[in-house]
Amino acid sequence: MKRWGLAVLVLVALAAILYAVVVIRRGFSAADQPSGLERVVARTVRNVSIPSRARKETNPLSAGPDVLAEAKERFGERCANCHGNNGNGESNIGLNLYPKAPDLRLPLTQHLSDGEIHYIIKNGVRLTGMPAWGNPHIEQDDTDAWKLVLFVRSIAGLTPQEQSQQNAVVKSAHYVGSAACQKCHAQIYEHWKRTPMANVVRDPREHPEAIIPDLATNNVSPKFKKEDIAFVYGSVWKQRYFTKIGDDYFPEPAQWEVGKHVWRPYFVPKGADWWEPFYPPDNMKRPTGPTCDGCHSVDYNIQTKKVAEWNVGCEKCHGPGSEHVEHATRGNILNPARMEYVAANDTCIQCHSQGRPLTNPMDGNYYDWPVGYHVGLNLRDSWQLEDHKLGEQSFTHFADGTAHKNRMQGNDFVQSVMYRRGVTCFDCHDVHGTDNYAQLRKPVDKICLDCHEPGSRNGPRTATLEEHTHHKAGSTGSQCVACHMPKIEVTIPGVFVRAHTFRFITPAITDKYKIPNPCTTCHTDKPTAWATEALRQWPERSPWRMN
Numbered sequence: 001m002k003r004w005g006l007a008v009l010v011l012v013a014l015a016a017i018l019y020a021v022v023v024i025r026r027g028f029s030a031a032d033q034p035s036g037l038e039r040v041v042a043r044t045v046r047n048v049s050i051p052s053r054a055r056k057e058t059n060p061l062s063a064g065p066d067v068l069a070e071a072k073e074r075f076g077e078r079c080a081n082c083h084g085n086n087g088n089g090e091s092n093i094g095l096n097l098y099p100k101a102p103d104l105r106l107p108l109t110q111h112l113s114d115g116e117i118h119y120i121i122k123n124g125v126r127l128t129g130m131p132a133w134g135n136p137h138i139e140q141d142d143t144d145a146w147k148l149v150l151f152v153r154s155i156a157g158l159t160p161q162e163q164s165q166q167n168a169v170v171k172s173a174h175y176v177g178s179a180a181c182q183k184c185h186a187q188i189y190e191h192w193k194r195t196p197m198a199n200v201v202r203d204p205r206e207h208p209e210a211i212i213p214d215l216a217t218n219n220v221s222p223k224f225k226k227e228d229i230a231f232v233y234g235s236v237w238k239q240r241y242f243t244k245i246g247d248d249y250f251p252e253p254a255q256w257e258v259g260k261h262v263w264r265p266y267f268v269p270k271g272a273d274w275w276e277p278f279y280p281p282d283n284m285k286r287p288t289g290p291t292c293d294g295c296h297s298v299d300y301n302i303q304t305k306k307v308a309e310w311n312v313g314c315e316k317c318h319g320p321g322s323e324h325v326e327h328a329t330r331g332n333i334l335n336p337a338r339m340e341y342v343a344a345n346d347t348c349i350q351c352h353s354q355g356r357p358l359t360n361p362m363d364g365n366y367y368d369w370p371v372g373y374h375v376g377l378n379l380r381d382s383w384q385l386e387d388h389k390l391g392e393q394s395f396t397h398f399a400d401g402t403a404h405k406n407r408m409q410g411n412d413f414v415q416s417v418m419y420r421r422g423v424t425c426f427d428c429h430d431v432h433g434t435d436n437y438a439q440l441r442k443p444v445d446k447i448c449l450d451c452h453e454p455g456s457r458n459g460p461r462t463a464t465l466e467e468h469t470h471h472k473a474g475s476t477g478s479q480c481v482a483c484h485m486p487k488i489e490v491t492i493p494g495v496f497v498r499a500h501t502f503r504f505i506t507p508a509i510t511d512k513y514k515i516p517n518p519c520t521t522c523h524t525d526k527p528t529a530w531a532t533e534a535l536r537q538w539p540e541r542s543p544w545r546m547n
Contacts, residue, residue, distance in 0.1 A: 030098035042099065043108070050119045055305035057115035061143070063150045065187045067386070071151035073441070074144050076450040081457070085427050086172060086337075087155045097129040099169055105157040114149050121145045158338060162331030169332045170376040173320035175299050180325045191433030197312035201296050202232045212239055213256045213263070221254040228252070233296070236490050240266060240362055247305045248287040257492060272395060274356060274386070278366040294369035295351035302363060302371055317347050317431070319375050334376050341422040345413070346379035347460045347487035348425040353410030354386040354396050383410050391513070399513035402501050412500035448480035448500075470538060477522065486518035507531040508547045
C-alpha cells in the first residue's frame with residue numbers, strides 16, 4: 001500500500017514538474033489563453049470557496065425597468081472596461097487579462113446562483129483581474145452589487161432551444177400592436193408613448209393638437225384645411241401634411257419649420273434624391289408609401305398599402321408579438337439587446353440611413369426604404385447604403401464620407417471605430433424614452449464619460465477633461481459632442497443634426513475638402529488658420545493628426 005502511495009506521489013510530482021516546464025517554456029505572457037486544465041482548476045477552486053450561506057442567498061431586488069436601467073449604468077461605470085458593454089468580455093482590457101474576462105452571457109456564468117454571482121462581485125476573485133466591489137472595512141449598502149446581478153441575468157444568451165423557438169416565431173407569429181405590450185410592460189409603454197418614435201405620424205381627427213401652426217397663415221403654397229389632412233408627419237424640426245387619395249397618401253406642398261415658426265415650400269427638386277427622376281414633378285403623383293411610410297410604420301405591406309401600426313411601435317424592433325402576448329418567454333420575442341452587434345445596430349440603421357433596396361423597382365414603384373426587411377433578418381439582404389466616392393461632395397456626403405444630410409446616422413456610424421468595437425446605438429440611446437435630448441440614456445455632457453473618462457484606456461489621456469477640451473468645465477465647448485459630433489448635417493436649411501462618425505474634423509480638412517469643422521463652426525468669427533494654430537499649442541494633441 002505504501003508503495004502505491006509513493007508511486008502516486010511520484011507521478012503527481014512528475015506531472016507537476018512537466019507542467020511547470022511547459023509553462024516556463026511557453027512563457028508568462030498575459031496575452032496567452034489559459035490551458036483547459038488551468039480553467040477547470042481555477043473555476044473549481046473559485047466555486048468551492050464560496051460559502052454555502054452566500055451560495056443560497058436570493059436577490060432582494062426585482063428587475064423592473066428603472067432598476068435595470070440603473071443596473072446597466074452601474075455596469076457601464078464599473079464592469080464594462082473589462083467585460084464590454086454587453087458582457088461579452090471583448091474589451092481591450094478584458095482580452096488582455098490572464099485569465100480573460102469571461103463572457104457573462106454564457107452558461108458558465110448564467111448557471112451560477114444569484115448568491116454565487118453576488119459573492120464574486122462583492123469579493124472578487126484572487127489571482128485574476130476581478131476586483132472586490134465590496135469593502136469589508138466600511139459599512140456599505142449592498143444594493144449596487146445586487147443590481148449588477150440583475151444586469152448579468154438580463155444579458156443571458158439564448159439557449160439553443162430558445163434560439164430555435166425564436167427562429168420559428170419569426171416565421172409564424174403575427175403583429176398585434178404596441179397596445180398589447182402595455183399590460184406587462186406598462187412603465188416602458190408609458191415612456192415610449194411620449195417619444196417622437198411613437199408620435200411621428202398622427203391623425204388630426206384623433207389628435208387635433210398635432211397640427212402646430214395656424215394653417216390659414218400658409219403663404220407659400222395653395223391653401224389646405226384641416227379637413228384635407230389625413231396625417232401629420234413630424235413635430236421636432238419640421239412638420240409635413242399628407243392628404244389621402246384612394247388608398248395612397250400624398251404630401252401637401254408646404255411644411256412648417258418648428259424652430260423658426262415659418263412656412264416653407266415642400267417639394268423634392270431635381271437632383272435632390274436618387275428616386276426623384278422616377279416620379280413626376282408633382283407632389284400629388286409622389287405617394288408616400290414608397291418614399292416614407294415603410295419607416296414610419298410597423299409592417300407596411302406594399303401590395304395592400306396597409307400597416308400593422310402607424311409610428312415606430314414595439315414590434316418594429318422586437319418583431320411580431322402574438323405568441324409572446326399569449327405566453328411570454330425569452331424565446332418567442334426578438335430583442336436586439338441579445339443580438340450580435342451588426343444585427344442589433346441594423347434594427348436602427350434600417351431607417352436611420354440613406355440607401356436603396358437591392359431590388360428596384362417593385363410593382364412599378366421605387367422604394368426609399370428596405371422593403372422585405374424586418375428585425376431578425378439580415379438587412380444586407382434587402383438594403384444597400386448610399387454609395388460615395390471619396391474626395392467628392394454629393395447631396396448625401398461630404399468629401400471624406402461624413403454624412404451631408406439628416407437621417408444618415410447609420411451611414412456615419414458604420415464607419416466609426418465605435419461600431420467596429422461592437423458598440424450599439426442603444427448603448428447611448430433608449431428608444432423607450434428618457435428625459436434627455438435625443439432619448440440619450442444620460443445627459444449629453446455625461447453619456448460619453450461612461451467609456452471615455454479622463455485617464456481611461458479609451459482616452460482622453462489627460463488628468464482632467466478641461467486639459468483635453470481646453471474649454472471651461474460646464475461650457476458647451478467642454479462637451480465631447482462639440483468636437484466629436486459636430487452639428488454639420490442638414491435636416492432643413494439652417495437646422496443641423498450631429499455627425500455620428502465620432503471623427504474630429506480638423507481645420508486643415510476644411511481647407512482641403514470644404515467640410516465644416518467644429519472649431520470655426522462654433523467660433524464663427526475666426527478663420528481656419530487661427531484654429532489650426534490654436535491646436536498646435538495643445539500639448540496632448542498629436543501633430544500627425546492635424547492634417
